[in-house]
Amino acid sequence: MESKIDISDHISHRYNDELEDLRNQVMEMGGLVERQLQDGLKALQKSDMPLAEKVASADDEVNAKEIAIDKRCTQILVRRQPAASDLRLVLAIIKTINDLERVGDEAEKLGRYAIHLYEHNAKIGDFTEIKHLGKHVREMLSKTLDAFIRMDVQSAIATIQSDDEINEEFDSIMRQLTSKMMEDPSHIKETLRVLWAARALERIGDHAKNICEYVVYLVKGEDVRHTNLVALLEEHPELNDE
Template sequence: MDISSEQHSQHISRQFNQELEGLKTHLMAMGGLVEKQILDALTALLDGNGELAEEVRRFDHEVNEMQLQLDDECTHILARRQPAASDLRLVLAVIRAASDLERMGDEADKIARHALALMGGQHNDRGFVEIRRVGAMVRDMVRNALTAFARFDTKLALEVRRADTEVDNEYKSALRSLVTFMMEDPASISGVLDVLWVLRALERIGDHADNLAESVIYLVKGLDLRHTHLRDLDEKDLDDIG
């Protein structure tokens, strides 16, 4: 059975309603922090802002703490409320989403670390165009995945899943271009490797945003698409989801 956000505020127990709303609120707060970490890490890299990169690294522990808090809240609800049906899906979806957000935070930390490495050595801006392009696409994916979760919007979740394929293609194209550049200019290898690791981190963030979109579809439709590619779904399946 499909569910909407309103259906999670119709329990006899007001306390249970508050606990479920608290899960969604805290997940969105975690998502907002992770989104900021990604933006700050990219800004630090592209602007050569070492102080901002260090700040991203310092705040990584806050993302970890927020995941632990959400896990505790979910465990409490599972033990005390023994939720069923859509309520159980919400709790499980929050656990999955929090894990993906924490890993996005880890990737933002990696971007900040490589930004500092690039600032510490001699390098040019080779690969920065690719980082800007892939970074903008990935940030859109993260924002849309969080919006889809907040609104229980499976149509937007499907758009995130489709965008992941575009990010993968851009990443592969950038990889080929930069590997060719390193072969032609061996002196550039050290700096370009840091750029490649940044692009890899962005591609992984896109994967986790895709996972978050899958969690939305699981939450609303009860469908587990974790090992299903969009190309394996027919038009009716896609219409039913969106």
């Protein structure tokens, strides 16, 4: 489906530039967060301590980016009083950066857990499911950012639906870890850390889902949060690619 969101063509060229710049900033922030997640996962899996330290401290950069984008959004709201698609774009960006910042927080947690597990000589590499979950979440985040940048509703809806798989994977990891803790109570502390890392990944999936919902709102003008996607899909059958 052709996207009907087009941020150019305003009578004011400066306005076009401002919106374009805003979008680029979000892309940059997305890239930053993506790398954090990647580094966090790598640190966790390879017990790479310098990398883990870096992840734990690099969140400041993401936070600063969020504040900068927020400021720009406020400026546009005040100066341009955007309406319709422009308004939705700014609103979606304000919410998206909030979720991206949370993703950054979760990635930072991965780094901290990696340090903890290393200090207690436990290796995450033992849990292949976490590896699998991490890969899935990374894919989901990258698809989400892609959908956002291309304002692709179809891909956004597909990504929203893929969150269910991640939740299922997390449930199975939780079950495994629970039985492991019952079998070997001496390692409960480390196992819990692993569980928390899995939970952080599951959270990142939730945030990615939120962002995809904003994309749907941005393009379609309809809020699909907390509602059944089925209704939207019934209304727009062309969105369902499955």
